[in-house]
Amino acid sequence: MRIVVVDDQTLIRKGVISILLLQDKWEVSGEAGTKKEALLLIQNAKPDLAIVNFHLGKDSGLNVISEARQTDSTCKFAILTYSNDPLSFERAKELDIDGYISLNAQPEELVYAIQVIQRGRKYYDPDIIDLLMQTQKKPQVDDHLAEKLTSKEREVLQKLGLGFSNRQISESLFISENTVKKHVSHVLTKLNLGDRTQAALYANQTGLVR
Template sequence: MDKITILIADDHTLVRETWSFILNTDERFKVVAESGSGEEAVELARQMRPDVVIMDINLPGMNGIEATQLIRKYSPASKILGVSLHTQPTYARKMMQKGAMGYVTKNSSREEMFRAITEVQQGRRYICEEIKNILSEQVINGEDQSNGVNALSQREIEIIQFIKKGFSSKEIAESLDISVKTVEVHRYNVLKKLNLKNAAALVNYINNSQLEFE
């Protein structure tokens, strides 16, 4: 039986090497390439056409969500498995919307990672148990998915990341190559979704929140 070929995209060398070692010890898998950036992952996927791409969301430059969309374009047969420290369901949803077949967190076990790889390679969607449990709790608690952090778009999350670093609207606009007005619209939408009154409240929310905006 042919081995499942895998491309690993993560910006931490030790993480890539650890995953590569673990996966190559299993006779079902063969890691054919490793990448530390989204741009490189897209190019490697285009060249090598791996069966599965293990894609970290937080990559420097082009993030994993953007890279996923391009890999689906240039190597449509490759199945993408999103991996992240983020446990908010919104990240899993955004990855799946851009073409990923599965999503696991870095809290997942080796066995669950193996199961996720084989499931997505066979064309079936896979969401890790941690995310499924969080979704179940939200349903039980009656949390509104149209508001709060789960309603934030990827661009709004990017805006929050810049605000957390102390960037002004002008600096954010220059960094993202968009207008200051567009930044202000995003900031307004963030306040509305998080039910906050002003920028000071947003900064306080970001600094005190246990949520991951890195």
């Protein structure tokens, strides 16, 4: 797997690269310190994964991801951050990022996160998930509401509980992404939930995810 590292702080950038270079199966295809450099690097190196700092000087790593995807890049993206702010995490999730990795993580945690991403799954730092579980208003578990769901909607809800993106749900259930979006909307409406995160919590609390 070809990986590029994007961080405006040289020390962090070099540290991440040194960890990656210890893994024979991964190739570091380049590094960048600004959004402009990052977009050129992604375009030219065509990496499989870009590890991008959430804060990139006066810019945001999320802007790098958003603009890179407009060029039809097939690159996967993982965010590096010190922040455990739920709002920052939600902003990143809206871009369907593949990883959200704490800069406080140990080297082996970084390696594990990349291995998870390489297998086609998403990696979210456990600390941010714990924080979301603590701060997120827990949905009222109501079996009568759950009974309103169709069998396909229950399947979609289960996948949400596993942290699947719309694309992953589409592939696993053999339906289009537009159909997935409609099912998600119906699930939220029928269960009186505000967003996907609440739906995921609901699925876990009701035992739909085992």
